[in-house]
Amino acid sequence: DVKVTQSSRYLVKRTGEKVFLECVQDMDHENMFWYRQDPGLGLRLIYFSYDVKMKEKGDIPEGYSVSREKKERFSLILESASTNQTSMYLCASSLWGTGASYEQYFGPGTRLTVT
Amino acid sequence: DAKTTQPPSMDCAEGRAANLPCNHSTISGNEYVYWYRQIHSQGPQYIIHGLKNNETNEMASLIITEDRKSSTLILPHATLRDTAVYYCIVRVGGDSSYKLIFGSGTRLLVRP
Numbered sequence: 001d002v003k004v005t006q007s008s009r010y011l012v013k014r015t016g017e018k019v020f021l022e023c024v025q026d027m028d029h030e031n032m033f034w035y036r037q038d039p040g041l042g043l044r045l046i047y048f049s050y051d052v053k054m055k056e057k058g059d060i061p062e063g064y065s066v067s068r069e070k071k072e073r074f075s076l077i078l079e080s081a082s083t084n085q086t087s088m089y090l091c092a093s094s095l096w097g098t099g100a101s102y103e104q105y106f107g108p109g110t111r112l113t114v115t
Numbered sequence: 116d117a118k119t120t121q122p123p124s125m126d127c128a129e130g131r132a133a134n135l136p137c138n139h140s141t142i143s144g145n146e147y148v149y150w151y152r153q154i155h156s157q158g159p160q161y162i163i164h165g166l167k168n169n170e171t172n173e174m175a176s177l178i179i180t181e182d183r184k185s186s187t188l189i190l191p192h193a194t195l196r197d198t199a200v201y202y203c204i205v206r207v208g209g210d211s212s213y214k215l216i217f218g219s220g221t222r223l224l225v226r227p
Contacts, residue, residue: 004158043159043217090158103149104215106158 004107019078023091030096032074036087081114119203126224133190137203140184152199
């Protein structure tokens with residue numbers, strides 16, 4: 001079974017703090033993704049990575065950065081947390097390849113509250 | 116990516132088939148139809164995908180119309196654990212197939 005794990009299920013941080021969200025996958029997937037999910041807005045892509053040390057901005061990268069030093073690990077960083085970053089954060093991974101389209105496997109999510 | 120339209124909510128009785136419709140009238144030839152579901156407080160879970168032909172796996176069947184403008188996800192014998200939000204997504208295949216655009220989905224309630 002594909003397993004995507006996230007470091008915390010629930011996290012409470014203060015405004016201005018630097019926040020690290022960690023994601024690890026065990027299926028040797030090339031692609032990894034960070035989304036946030038908010039009521040009424042669905043899932044929105046923040047960043048994704050298709051290889052170690054490679055990253056691409058998604059739809060809402062402002063206020064976030066990412067790090068991928070190892071293939072299995074993809075970190076999301078909130079440089080200075082703000083209350084509007086209170087959300088559910090979801091990590092996903094998938095194979096990469098041409099032709100066919102590969103499904104994404106999601107972790108359980110981290111519910112971050114910034115006070 | 117083509118947009119999809121789904122009913123906001125549906126219900127069905129436990130043990131009966133759940134048929135979830137999706138319209139994707141602007142789908143283009145190389146776009147796949149994907150279905151995911153999200154059970155409360157969990158990450159989305161992949162169910163099935165298809166391009167032109169109908170598909171079946173251990174979880175569900177996917178029926179795509181001949182003109183590909185709509186599809187139906189069928190859960191043949193719904194259980195209470197199938198209560199979830201179901202998302203229909205169309206996505207381009209190939210190298211750029213990184214993006215999933217989740218809409219509002221259909222909230223399926225399976226009644227005992």
